[in-house]
Amino acid sequence: MYLLPTWCYFLWNLRSQTPGVHDQGEAPLRTDPTTLDTDQVVFLSTANALDTVLHEGPEKSPEDDLAAHRAWAGQVHDVLGQQIEALRGHSWPAGARKPVADLVEDMEGAREEWRRASTARDVDTYFAHSDKAYGSVDGPVTVTARKALALGATPPASGEDERSTSEAQV
Numbered sequence: 001m002y003l004l005p006t007w008c009y010f011l012w013n014l015r016s017q018t019p020g021v022h023d024q025g026e027a028p029l030r031t032d033p034t035t036l037d038t039d040q041v042v043f044l045s046t047a048n049a050l051d052t053v054l055h056e057g058p059e060k061s062p063e064d065d066l067a068a069h070r071a072w073a074g075q076v077h078d079v080l081g082q083q084i085e086a087l088r089g090h091s092w093p094a095g096a097r098k099p100v101a102d103l104v105e106d107m108e109g110a111r112e113e114w115r116r117a118s119t120a121r122d123v124d125t126y127f128a129h130s131d132k133a134y135g136s137v138d139g140p141v142t143v144t145a146r147k148a149l150a151l152g153a154t155p156p157a158s159g160e161d162e163r164s165t166s167e168a169q170v
Helices: 010-015 038-054 066-089 094-118 123-135 140-148
Strands: none
Touching: 038 066, 066 094, 066 123, 094 123, 094 140
């Protein structure tokens, strides 16, 4: 399956809740949402929904099954729309309002790129749009929003198995 690496999957979302923890391997794995405040739960639930759909892409490469990738891109587009609305619908603390609004703006751009990928007529066009969409995942705007919510903002080490903690969803 073709995926660009993302670093906010469940590992980053749930192991890096402790502010100031620099080594993600030493951060506690929190599987109980009661250890988080409401704002953190809303944010992480949104991130988890997006990460889940990103990690459920087709098995074959776009070169081998463009139709499956186009359908999946449509699913990512839809999930992004739901998560954008969830973020917009939440009343954020003053210090997080602008960072979350900036993140929503990035997500809207990514959502448009996923829409374009879902209608791509060829593999090159698909990659052009999906690559742009992935470029918005876990970028500097996400880090700023996470910091504003007192969530970990340091990505896991490259190559760390992100799927190993998938049972630890918020």
